[in-house]
Amino acid sequence: MQKSEEIVAEEALDGSRFMPGLSVDCVIFGYHERELKILVSKFKNTSYYSLPGGFIKRNEDADEAAHRVLFERTGLRDIYLNQFYTFGNTHRANPEPMKSVMLANGIEFNGNHWMLQRFISIGYYALVNYTRAEPKPDFFSESCLWYDIDDVPKLMQDHLLIVKKALETLRNNVNRKFIGVNLLQDQFTMGDIQKLHETILGEKLNRTGFHRKMLNSGLLKRIGKKKTGGSHRAPYLYVFHSDEE
Amino acid sequence: MQKSEEIVAEEALDGSRFMPGLSVDCVIFGYHERELKILVSKFKNTSYYSLPGGFIKRNEDADEAAHRVLFERTGLRDIYLNQFYTFGNTHRANPEPMKSVMLANGIEFNGNHWMLQRFISIGYYALVNYTRAEPKPDFFSESCLWYDIDDVPKLMQDHLLIVKKALETLRNNVNRKFIGVNLLQDQFTMGDIQKLHETILGEKLNRTGFHRKMLNSGLLKRIGKKKTGGSHRAPYLYVFHSDEE
Numbered sequence: 335m336q337k338s339e340e341i342v343a344e345e346a347l348d349g350s351r352f353m354p355g356l357s358v359d360c361v362i363f364g365y366h367e368r369e370l371k372i373l374v375s376k377f378k379n380t381s382y383y384s385l386p387g388g389f390i391k392r393n394e395d396a397d398e399a400a401h402r403v404l405f406e407r408t409g410l411r412d413i414y415l416n417q418f419y420t421f422g423n424t425h426r427a428n429p430e431p432m433k434s435v436m437l438a439n440g441i442e443f444n445g446n447h448w449m450l451q452r453f454i455s456i457g458y459y460a461l462v463n464y465t466r467a468e469p470k471p472d473f474f475s476e477s478c479l480w481y482d483i484d485d486v487p488k489l490m491q492d493h494l495l496i497v498k499k500a501l502e503t504l505r506n507n508v509n510r511k512f513i514g515v516n517l518l519q520d521q522f523t524m525g526d527i528q529k530l531h532e533t534i535l536g537e538k539l540n541r542t543g544f545h546r547k548m549l550n551s552g553l554l555k556r557i558g559k560k561k562t563g564g565s566h567r568a569p570y571l572y573v574f575h576s577d578e579e
Numbered sequence: 580m581q582k583s584e585e586i587v588a589e590e591a592l593d594g595s596r597f598m599p600g601l602s603v604d605c606v607i608f609g610y611h612e613r614e615l616k617i618l619v620s621k622f623k624n625t626s627y628y629s630l631p632g633g634f635i636k637r638n639e640d641a642d643e644a645a646h647r648v649l650f651e652r653t654g655l656r657d658i659y660l661n662q663f664y665t666f667g668n669t670h671r672a673n674p675e676p677m678k679s680v681m682l683a684n685g686i687e688f689n690g691n692h693w694m695l696q697r698f699i700s701i702g703y704y705a706l707v708n709y710t711r712a713e714p715k716p717d718f719f720s721e722s723c724l725w726y727d728i729d730d731v732p733k734l735m736q737d738h739l740l741i742v743k744k745a746l747e748t749l750r751n752n753v754n755r756k757f758i759g760v761n762l763l764q765d766q767f768t769m770g771d772i773q774k775l776h777e778t779i780l781g782e783k784l785n786r787t788g789f790h791r792k793m794l795n796s797g798l799l800k801r802i803g804k805k806k807t808g809g810s811h812r813a814p815y816l817y818v819f820h821s822d823e824e
Contacts, residue, residue: 353600353697353699354599354600355598355599355600355601356600356601356699390667390699392697393669394669395667395668395669396665396667396668396699397667397668417664417665419662420641420662420665420701422635422640422641422642422701423640423641423642424638424639424640452598452637454598454601454635454641454701456665456667456699
């Protein structure tokens with residue numbers, strides 16, 4: 335371990351800096367080539383995969399903690415990030431995964447270590463521009479990578495439940511403007527937005543019905559045809575109206 | 580203070596029994612005579628009003644804690660109760676209101692007392708049958724009473740924000756079956772359910788449009804006319820279909 339990493343590790347392990355028993359976990363969604371992906375970290379020298387997460391500093395808002403985690407893992411600021419559920423079941427109090435992580439990192443601890451106590455975790459989901467994010471692992475992790483939502487490795491603790499609940503929230507909001515604004519390019523065809531909805535919902539949608547609904551929603555503005563090299567069947571391009579919610 | 584109350588107070592003040600820095604706050608909605616009401620407690624010998632709330636025991640799920648608070652304040656079990664948002668801002672760390680409450684109750688404390696630390700609170704909202712609830716204060720409070728949602732006394736800390744966020748959640752869900760099932764009588768007229776929606780939304784709705792929407796929703800089943808003593812203009816009675824979500 336290098337010197338700078340040691341300092342980071344020491345700070346990260348100093349329980350007095352954080353709200354006890356509380357964490358944030360982030361489901362970071364990206365959309366690329368018609369696949370919905372999330373970021374997953376793998377702990378060094380273990381078989382544990384987890385959502386990017388962290389603790390809440392004593393002088394930090396919970397939302398700030400989530401933004402900090404998101405920035406540290408993706409290099410992105412000013413991202414769409416929303417709290418969606420707080421996971422407070424007692425079955426989260428299983429210390430075994432964190433024991434393995436600490437052992438794998440050569441960290442000395444006893445059974446009362448604050449990181450082995452019961453944690454209640456505030457779940458956030460983020461929508462990021464896949465092409466702009468630069469995922470990087472923290473010093474506990476050997477990787478932090480995008481995984482297709484249908485091909486996520488086995489996650490530790492209740493992190494799969496956290497992903498499911500985040501996806502449920504995304505599905506409930508699929509018609510809201512912020513989903514498309516954050517996951518599509520600035521200009522898109524009706525086919526692009528239909529595919530985004532289908533990917534989020536995990537089901538095919540009727541083309542005619544979907545187009546009618548989108549056009550009636552008042553969210554979209556047609557800005558011309560896509561340049562496709564002269565075909566008369568070139569699709570229209572759309573942007574979101576800037577003033578609609 | 581009587582003996583039994585002393586034991587209760589001692590237990591309630593024993594920080595080792597609870598998750599540190601965490602609380603639940605409940606916005607308990609009831610509907611009566613076309614008014615939407617919430618339960619508000621007033622702390623003994625202070626001017627502080629608050630939402631019913633409490634702490635999470637170390638061996639208790641967060642949801643269980645909220646159900647326990649709800650039962651203690653209303654005598655009701657098996658109530659519709661849902662987590663809606665977790666309040667985690669640092670400005671919640673103001674110890675002054677709790678200091679006043681502890682002084683007013685003759686509780687000895689120093690500045691490091693666990694109840695004076697920063698708390699993050701998980702917000703729950705409940706929908707209860709107003710006529711079945713029997714509100715009762717805890718031993719810190721001199722009253723626990725229903726207040727019309729438009730006439731709530733000045734609440735301590737950020738409890739007004741918690742109420743607003745709960746009401747926002749209720750409004751976003753106004754068309755969902757669970758709202759009517761939990762706030763209306765078993766049988767109701769179209770006028771009853773329109774009035775409920777208007778009260779929650781805080782605005783008048785077009786009668787024809789509302790009736791059409793409700794009939795098209797597939798949620799309602801017509802079961803006959805209301806007995807009103809022979810008038811031929813007696814309104815129809817409805818119940819919710821038992822199999823629809």
